[in-house]
Amino acid sequence: MSTLGQLPSFTPGARTMLGDEVYGALQQSILDGTFPPDARINAGELARQFEVSPTPVREALARLESDGLVEKLPLRGYRTTDLLDRTRLTELFELRLLLEPGSAASAAERRSATDLEELAHEVEAGRTAVGEADAYRLLSRHDVRLHDLVFRSAQNETVRQAYARTHCHLHTFRLAYTGAYVSDTVDEHAAIVRxxxxxxxxxxxxSMRTHIERSRDRLMRVVD
Incomplete structure (x- = not known):
């Protein structure tokens, strides 16, 4: 089992934001590989490194467990979970193909003026992120927001929440953090929004079906 990696820089804020900041820092460290798969994570050690009380660390770890990024070990703290294997990855993309093309079609029928404004803004945010030093992190977050906006525009909260519970984007970003996300993805998003x-x-x-299939193929090349 690997040991705890080097945490990113962190500046504690107000108590109401503390848990969110710890959660964000830990999630980023898992996604970018600072904490590799099967890394042991000790809440007490994290609290010392972050210079916070154990409470926000425990809250953050509970959220990460819900995300499927860590698991609790009896009497031993936490460990980061393993990466998705090819079978599990294939299943996630099969689920996306079941849910997202239909949701995009519903969005085209039900979207509001506000939805269209937010979708256009999100495509522009994706374009401006291409080429930035931390492009992958920015584009990954853009991807989450764009797909969630499509679900929201479809006005089916049951489908939206069912998809959110898979944490699909978190696991695929972690699997290929070094670069499966390319600028072509933003062009595909733009076609969906159009x-x-x-x-x-x-x-x-x-457009959504094409985007998901191409995303799957790009990621599978990285996995292989």
Whole structure:
């Protein structure tokens, strides 16, 4: 089992934000490989490194356990979980193909003016992130927001929450943090948003399906 890695720089803030900041710092460290798979994580050691009380660390670890990024070991603290294998990754993309093209079609029919404004803004945010020093981190977050906006525009909260519980994006980002996300992804997002903006359900569904299949193929090349 690996040992605890070097934490990113951290400046404690107000108590109401402390738990979120610890959670964000730990999540980033797991996604970028600072904490590799099967790394032992000790809450007391984290509290000392962050210079905080154990409470926000325990809260953050509980959230990370819900994300599927860590697991609790009886009497031994926590460990980071293993990376997805090819079978599990294939299953996640099969689920995406079941849920997301239909949701994109519904979004084209049900989207509001506010939805369209937010979708357009998110595509622009993705474009401005390309080429930045921390592009992968920025684009990963853009990806989460864009797909969630499509689900929100579809106005089916049950489907949105069902997908969110898979934490699919977290696990795929972690699997290929070094660069499976390319600028082509933003172009694919733009095509989805265009179809939704045009109110074209068939084009929205097809654009989403194409995007998911290409994302799957890009990631599988990294895994292989």
């Amino acid at each position: 179809a939704i903006t045009d109110g074209d359900p068939s084009a929205a569904a097809e």
